[in-house]
Amino acid sequence: MDLQHLRAFEAIAREGNLTRAAESLHLTQPAVSMQIKSLQELLQVTLFVRTGRGLMLSPQGQALVPAARKILEAVEEFGRAAEAMRSAAYGTLGLGTILNPEVIRLGACLQYLVAHHPNVQPRLRHGMSGWVLSQVRGGALDAAFYLGPPGEVGSGDDICALKLRAIHYYVIAPRGWDARVAGKSWAEVALLPWVWTHEHSTHHRMLSRKFGELGVRPLVAAEVDLEASMVDLVVSGVGLSLARDSVALRVAQSHGLVVAQALTLTADLSFIALARRMEDPVVSAAFAAVRATYG
Template sequence: MTPDLRQLQALLAVATHGTLGRAADALHCSATAVSMQLTGLQHRLGVTLLRRTGRGLALTPEGEQLLPMARDAVEAVARLSAMAAGQQAGQTTRSAGSPTVPVVLGTILDPAALRLGEFLHAVRQQGPQLHPELRHGVSGWVQREVREGQLHAGFCLGQPDATRLRVQRLATVRYVVVAPRGWQSRLHGRGWDALAELPWIDTPRDSVHHQLLQPVFKAAGTRRHTVARVDQEASMMDLVKAGFGLSLAREAVALREADQAGVAISRQHALDTALNLVARPASAMSTDLAEAADAVNVLFDVAATVWQPGPLPGKPARALSVPGETPAPGTA
């Protein structure tokens, strides 16, 4: 029987990311759904494509042989879809008589956590002439680039300076402490001062991890003992699983890794922050950015709808911390 597109996408995602959890994040679905697609693909082809290893899943020789063909098939469908979407967008723009308006948007975290696909789809619906250009970084970098006029708008975590930026709060994101397997007893019932003595994986000063932890340890009158520094959330979690030390992780990411990899977590040490959309105030925009003021207003209007308080009618409430790291995502 012929494999379907979702099965081939599942194979590519697992080959790229190495685990069901990360593949599910990249495909914006559950790990169970990815597992079912892979099982179906192997059943249809009558061969074993994956094998379990100590760190996740790896391709069998048969899987390695199939992978290039699967990638060609998925990319061909993607090109077909992009061509059709481009033709449709071109027709819409021409019918409206409007030129394309570039909008440079700073992103953090991963597409699923930002609901990026849903957000940009709604932006296209409201402003079909807008042409988003995405640049990925950490929260502090996004705020700095927005202030300097390098980004029209951007997502960030924390508490941006509302006197210098237009700020729209979107949702609450919870972080918890994560530690290597078997370290649960070293976390339970311990204060932040005791945790500071354990080895920590550090992140850049512009990251939300650093911004959340600095005042906590300052209030405890101590400093963390750091053993490594990383600028990607996926790398940070790999070091935690390898036994390097502690760090912070979004609660849903931590719970997933606890279930799949056995990492220790402490929800007792929870720290909440805010996901925001920021832009320069209209009064502070340069002439070039002022031309995109209407586009920025569209972004903020759409964000208010996509992240409206409470569940949407007929839909369950969504937790912003539900993950989906992008390939090589940056810390937030």
């Protein structure tokens, strides 16, 4: 027995007419007649009797109609479930994170993801922006938060970037350095000692771009790979550095550091993935969560 037999049986039972049943199945009358004949031979049961008005269900056929319809409805439900699975998000989401969770609204993003895509399991990996970008490009991460100079990613390259918001950075200097940075240009402060950062950091890329545009090389006094270490060296009087607006305000109040508000740079916080992965249901689910969180 196959489904075509059951479909022919149900169609004739429903229409009460061989011609209309064949039309509803987009088959010829002989083809439908053959299917009914095969089904009756297989079951060794008479399903229909001929009358002057067409085919009429026999008592046995009438008893079997509900079971046939139940089977066909179950097959349709099976197909709908499979179709839904093709477009639903299932699996692990390798998600790159940067900065601290509050800045990137990580908790709200994950809350939305878990609520709306319960079959997606986030796997978080934290690092600097340059590192998460390399991991996305290499396929180790599916998507990531990214912070960098405007236009650095997502403009015609292999990365699709959803801009979330701009973050402003200020030059911070040790206590008592007011006269050394007040009213100074970027070219002038390049001559002062700097607390430099790793090439994967946003600070490094923004400052390198700025000083490169001016054709100057900064005086590097030390290099660190943690924001806390960077601030600590500025507090210790080693040299200048960059700090996010909120960090600059906090350390100015708590440690008396100097904030050179005329020396500012802007970075774009974005959510990124490989452009060719944007149709992937897991990646689409991640972008939907971020869009909902950032409005």
